[in-house]
Amino acid sequence: MTAVLEIAGLRKTYRSRRRGTRNALDGFDMRVEAGQVHGFLGPNGSGKTTTLRTLLGLIRSDGGRMAILGHEVPAALPTVARQVGAIVESPQFFPHFTARDTLSLLASAGEVPRQRVDEVLELVGLRDRAGERVKTYSLGMKQRLAVASALLKNPKLLILDEPANGLDPGGIREMRTLTRTLAESGMTVLLSSHILGEIQLICDSVTIISLGRRVAFGPVGQVLAQHASSAVRVRLEAVTDLPAAADALTRAGLQVTPYPDHLMLADVDKPAVVSRLLAEHGLYVSELAPVAVDLESVFLELTATAPVPGQHRQVDESARVGGAARPETTGGGWGA
Numbered sequence: 375m376t377a378v379l380e381i382a383g384l385r386k387t388y389r390s391r392r393r394g395t396r397n398a399l400d401g402f403d404m405r406v407e408a409g410q411v412h413g414f415l416g417p418n419g420s421g422k423t424t425t426l427r428t429l430l431g432l433i434r435s436d437g438g439r440m441a442i443l444g445h446e447v448p449a450a451l452p453t454v455a456r457q458v459g460a461i462v463e464s465p466q467f468f469p470h471f472t473a474r475d476t477l478s479l480l481a482s483a484g485e486v487p488r489q490r491v492d493e494v495l496e497l498v499g500l501r502d503r504a505g506e507r508v509k510t511y512s513l514g515m516k517q518r519l520a521v522a523s524a525l526l527k528n529p530k531l532l533i534l535d536e537p538a539n540g541l542d543p544g545g546i547r548e549m550r551t552l553t554r555t556l557a558e559s560g561m562t563v564l565l566s567s568h569i570l571g572e573i574q575l576i577c578d579s580v581t582i583i584s585l586g587r588r589v590a591f592g593p594v595g596q597v598l599a600q601h602a603s604s605a606v607r608v609r610l611e612a613v614t615d616l617p618a619a620a621d622a623l624t625r626a627g628l629q630v631t632p633y634p635d636h637l638m639l640a641d642v643d644k645p646a647v648v649s650r651l652l653a654e655h656g657l658y659v660s661e662l663a664p665v666a667v668d669l670e671s672v673f674l675e676l677t678a679t680a681p682v683p684g685q686h687r688q689v690d691e692s693a694r695v696g697g698a699a700r701p702e703t704t705g706g707g708w709g710a
């Protein structure tokens with residue numbers, strides 16, 4: 375398959391006299407194949423926006439390589455810019471302009487044929503409200519207008535940062551259908567979102583980032599399968615025993631994620647070992663069930679961002695996967 379987007383070893387450090395240095399990207403890799411809808415997932419502050427801004431030449435990297443449609447960027451951005459549509463930060467529109475005026479202005483500035491304005495208004499579902507001023511639009515309608523503006527050039531690569539932000543359930547479903555339709559027409563879509571159920575429904579493949587590094591990537595089914603084999607949900611007869619159970623299982627070397635009314639265990643080859651171990655501590659299991667894994671649980675496990683009762687996770691406290699200095703080896707190098 376042909377890569378529309380390749381990133382290898384990308385590094386970005388923010389430096390400020392007051393806050394010191396912060397490694398936002400620490401050798402990040404990504405590869406997006408042509409015609410795919412690719413999900414870009416990561417906890418708050420993990421480096422998604424920094425990646426996208428670097429890719430689009432809005433900020434400069436401190437190292438690594440990036441290519442769009444085979445052209446190295448940022449050097450080739452003037453060449454490839456026409457083929458990339460992006461909404462990375464909430465775009466600002468003139469509030470007194472209508473959606474049609476806004477898009478017409480952008481179309482003439484970008485030498486896009488006038489008829490494309492009506493096409494994109496139709497595509498994003500704004501046709502009937504296109505004559506109203508943007509200041510009267512709801513958040514979701516502004517979001518649709520933003521997507522319309524990114525589609526004007528009929529790009530080969532469409533980058534959407536949180537496109538479902540502010541959309542109602544119907545709007546989210548329409549955005550899903552639109553994204554799939556665009557991909558079926560040959561467009562490659564890179565989609566960052568925190569709505570993991572949505573990503574699982576829409577995306578062909580994903581990249582998960584944590585602390586500026588890739589911690590998982592590949593086709594959605596493959597990423598799920600890699601984590602599906604041996605997750606187990608444990609409930610106890612007494613909920614108050616959960617902390618003691620988590621403690622005993624952790625000390626036995628198991629990877630435990632606590633929830634208010636159950637524990638999740640990763641990599642359990644023999645579930646019977648769990649009930650025996652807990653019984654030895656006077657803790658009695660009421661349920662021990664293999665779990666059908668979903669993207670949300672994989673995300674929480676890989677980024678270590680599952681909520682822990684009684685604790686308030688701070689934004690930078692996501693995973694150092696495996697405790698290793700570098701979380702995963704991916705074959706390395708360009709395009710892995």
Ligand SMILES: Nc1ncnc2c1ncn2[C@@H]1O[C@H](COP(=O)(O)OP(=O)(O)OP(=O)(O)O)[C@@H](O)[C@H]1O
Nearest residue numbers: 388389396398416417418419420421422423424425
């Ligand atoms: N201009 C900046 N100056 C200093 N630090 C920054 C700047 N922009 C981002 N950072 C830091 O870089 C890290 C990555 O931020 P980034 O915005 O890329 O995360 P994100 O994954 O997009 O998060 P979110 O999901 O919350 O949007 C964070 O620790 C953030 O505080």
